[in-house]
Amino acid sequence: MxxxxxxxxxxxxxxxxxxxxxxxxxxxxxxxxxxxxxxxxxxxxxxxxxDSRDALLEAVFQRYAARSEQALAAASAVRGPALDRLAALVRGTVAFLAAHPEHARVLADVWACRAPLDLAAVHRAHREAVARLLADARAEGTLRPGVGAAHAAVVVGAVEGCLVQWLADPRTPLAELAGPIVEVCVEGLRA
Amino acid sequence: MxxxxxxxxxxxxxxxxxxxxxxxxxxxxxxxxxxxxxxxxxxxxxxxxxDSRDALLEAVFQRYAARSEQALAAASAVRGPALDRLAALVRGTVAFLAAHPEHARVLADVWACRAPLDLAAVHRAHREAVARLLADARAEGTLRPGVGAAHAAVVVGAVEGCLVQWLADPRTPLAELAGPIVEVCVEGLRA
Amino acid sequence: MxxxxxxxxxxxxxxxxxxxxxxxxxxxxxxxxxxxxxxxxxxxxxxxxxDSRDALLEAVFQRYAARSEQALAAASAVRGPALDRLAALVRGTVAFLAAHPEHARVLADVWACRAPLDLAAVHRAHREAVARLLADARAEGTLRPGVGAAHAAVVVGAVEGCLVQWLADPRTPLAELAGPIVEVCVEGLRA
Amino acid sequence: MxxxxxxxxxxxxxxxxxxxxxxxxxxxxxxxxxxxxxxxxxxxxxxxxxDSRDALLEAVFQRYAARSEQALAAASAVRGPALDRLAALVRGTVAFLAAHPEHARVLADVWACRAPLDLAAVHRAHREAVARLLADARAEGTLRPGVGAAHAAVVVGAVEGCLVQWLADPRTPLAELAGPIVEVCVEGLRA
DNA sequence: TATGAATGAGCGTTCATTCAT
DNA sequence: CATGAATGAACGCTCATTCAT
CATH class of the missing domain: 1.10.10.60 (Homeodomain-like)
Structure with missing residues (x-):
């Protein structure tokens, strides 16, 4: 064919x-x-x-969504303590974004356009992956009391928010922010 | 006149x-x-x-920047332990964004447009305010070892990143995320 | 009043x-x-x-037409042999145009606009004044055979045409062209 | 291609x-x-x-300039006594303008617009062609004393000025003015 | 399939003219 | 009379989309 x-x-x-x-x-x-x-x-x-100019943006986004999911899956496949795996996921996500600045840059256009590009699904998948790890950590007893699924959005947000700062000011060293993000969003959650 | x-x-x-x-x-x-x-x-x-359609967007952004700065100044004016003040700043910022969904929504347009609207300055001011509070906490001895100015971007990012998730999916309860953000980005940093 | x-x-x-x-x-x-x-x-x-922007141009033109007519009348009032008076008329017209470059410059706009500004009447009056002098010269016996009213347009044209060259290239010394115009359009017509 | x-x-x-x-x-x-x-x-x-509406006018003018130059070259190619050739050039120029009333009419727009359309170059070429013939006539001894290159502008002007009168009043018989122009601007210059 | 000339709806901007103050 | 903010029709130009070749 x-x-x-x-x-x-x-x-x-x-x-x-x-x-x-x-x-x-x-x-x-x-x-x-x-x-x-x-x-x-x-x-x-x-x-x-x-079919159209908009379809081009949609397809570009869909490819980002697919690749982002792959990166997520890869990060979720590692073994070890839950919070270590969470740290790996965060580092993997940041590395993926830093390695694909073009994809990241187009995200702003996706946010701005009002087409029904399911960006929410990407966030949801990301949050669910984080939430699963937090649940695992809870089961392992390595999670600080009071921390749970509700905090997944914060972890995801920390990554995304650093991305935004990098978009607004390319001098922001996105890759170097992986460490601090892990220290705040993972180490800070340990029991 | x-x-x-x-x-x-x-x-x-x-x-x-x-x-x-x-x-x-x-x-x-x-x-x-x-x-x-x-x-x-x-x-x-x-x-x-x-003067032009673009000037309209710029002016809308400038007004957001000014109001954001005011909100920041108001939050920075409270007294008390540094990390409590950081918590107040985070809650204030989230409350401001949640109370002005229109301003927040236009942020995506500012990210997407390539006009020289100094969004970076807004982020910088925000990071600097956070960094000052972290320094105060360090002086008070209430800050976890290893945490410093480099982590300000993460705190700012956590707020901004939750905003992004809310923009992508308006069902996300932005206001309710203030608590989790504080728990992760403030409580997690305590000594 | x-x-x-x-x-x-x-x-x-x-x-x-x-x-x-x-x-x-x-x-x-x-x-x-x-x-x-x-x-x-x-x-x-x-x-x-x-009443309108166009009325402004029309009024500017009418004022030019009136002043031009005055200049013509003044030149026609001198005494002496007909061809000397024709030379005076030519010199007077050129001097008037050279002295009022602004009026001259607006003439191009009048040519270009299609409003019914009676530029033709200005030319007609000019040609008639010249034709009268040529008739006088014929009566005086100072005019070359074969030259008559039909040549008035050429005399008027020579002046106007030099004006055009000056409009297209301001470096053209309009005032200095009065001599050559007289030599061609007046002296060349003598019996 | x-x-x-x-x-x-x-x-x-x-x-x-x-x-x-x-x-x-x-x-x-x-x-x-x-x-x-x-x-x-x-x-x-x-x-x-x-590229633009103005570019259209410029191109229309350039085509006029090119065709005008061709007409000039054709008229300059004839043989014979210098003043006969000058007469031919004048008749050719008038015939060209009378035959292309549209081109002539657009000239007014070119005068009025302030774009850098090199109308001056067209005049210059025309004057130079006339001046060359006057120099030839001088060499032949057929030119009146006192007449020289300075009078070329007058000859060119006489043609252009008759054109202007025709533009202002289309009833003016431009083609019929060729004879009078020659009688004034050529015959009047003979020794 | 690939092309790029042709289309025409759409939009930002201008500016002559009006009129309430 | 004088003002200048307000109007809205008009127009140059763009560009996504189509389609004949």
Missing amino acids: PKKVDRTARREELLDAALRVFARKGFAASRIDDVAAEAGIAKGSVYLSF | PKKVDRTARREELLDAALRVFARKGFAASRIDDVAAEAGIAKGSVYLSF | PKKVDRTARREELLDAALRVFARKGFAASRIDDVAAEAGIAKGSVYLSF | PKKVDRTARREELLDAALRVFARKGFAASRIDDVAAEAGIAKGSVYLSF
């Missing part, structure tokens, strides 16, 4: 191009021509793979 | 209208006509107070 | 201002605000003296 | 349409829609060939 492969490959190349362009100038200022030029194809050809 | 008063009042009314419109449909989808209609004036009259 | 005087004086001041502005930036690029500012009054006050 | 041909052809068609529209209602009153409609294409398509 060469057609399918070609279509998929072309979609991926286009998404790579769109990701770079969106990250560089922002979705609002990105033209279909810009994406096509970045991908080295003609403007009209973009519509062979995507 | 009736002129000055009128112009300022008209500017404020327009900013109120713009804030509502931007919060409702997003800056990218907001038309000058929408803002004018919301303010009950003619489209052309918007240009009596603002 | 102080009102009448005031209104007329105000009109004149406004026309002076309009003439300066139109000459400086061209009618197409001149705003009512520009004229008002040049006259030192408020924008709306312009409409107390003129 | 079908692309180049098509683009050039389309440009020419658009310039033809623009020329007609500008001549009919004047540049100031001509809308992009008018030009597009005259060319039978959509408004936006105009921008595939021209």
